[in-house]
Amino acid sequence: MKAVVVGGVAGGMSFAARARRLAEDAEIVVLERDPYVSYANCGLPYHLGGEIGDRDALLLHTPQSLAESLALDVRTGPEVLAIDPARRTVAVRELTAHADAAQLSARIAAGEWVADLRSRQVFAAGHVRGSQVAAAQRDLARIGIDHLAGAADGTPQEWAGGQPLESFPVASFADLAAVRRHRPVTILDVRRALEWAGSRLDGALHIPLQDLRARIGEVPGGEIWVHCRSGYRAADAGLSLVTGTAAARAA
């Protein structure tokens, strides 16, 4: 007997494990489009809430451990597009088809999203114009972005096709305090209104990130220090400022 299971995690892995117990000699293939095939969904709120600190504690099995313990052939990455019961075939698409520098440039030029999965510090140090910080593929799927057109590894220098990389400096609040003693700078706070109401830096200009593009003309010229709570919104705002203030002032 040969069985193809579409989707892992709860129902799919339960079926595959049960099928193995019923048929020791069966060939059982599990096709899971996400990178993770067995994890504790119910533990996610506890991880987000900080009670389960180690994210890996939620991961129960890997394709390797399922191959060893249950002789299952688990393949992560393929998305099943169609099932043909008459021919007993499934059509699959690999979510992470490799993209080269030319394809990346063309997609960015066409206005498509390019997700840069490196840390925000590494992103700040050098990235391809048009790419955006995002979480991992599974997180994208969880918010409804199922279809990744391709993926690239390597370095931004390789993807940029000879174009200069964009970057912005990253600093601490201690750096900001030191700089303010020597020269006037604009401090732009891009947190939400409730966070701003709770506490704020003296003399800061408040424009929530979601309003920044529309209100970019309110940002004065000169040296701008952007802050939020953890740095991600500030990095996003930094990108908007690099591309938006010049255009707003020229208009």
Ligand SMILES: Cc1cc2nc3c(=O)[nH]c(=O)nc-3n(C[C@H](O)[C@H](O)[C@H](O)COP(=O)(O)OP(=O)(O)OC[C@H]3O[C@@H](n4cnc5c(N)ncnc54)[C@H](O)[C@@H]3O)c2cc1C
């Ligand atoms: C945060 C959270 C907390 C939860 N807490 C609890 C709890 O405490 N108690 C409880 O009983 N339940 C809980 N649940 C619900 C429980 O996790 C789900 O009911 C259960 O996972 C559903 O099982 P499933 O097999 O139908 O789907 P899933 O577990 O979602 O598995 C489906 C899998 O199929 C894959 N897939 C889908 N389409 C394709 C395709 N075309 N090709 C390849 N792969 C595909 C998906 O990527 C996915 O991994 C929780 C869920 C969440 C999100």
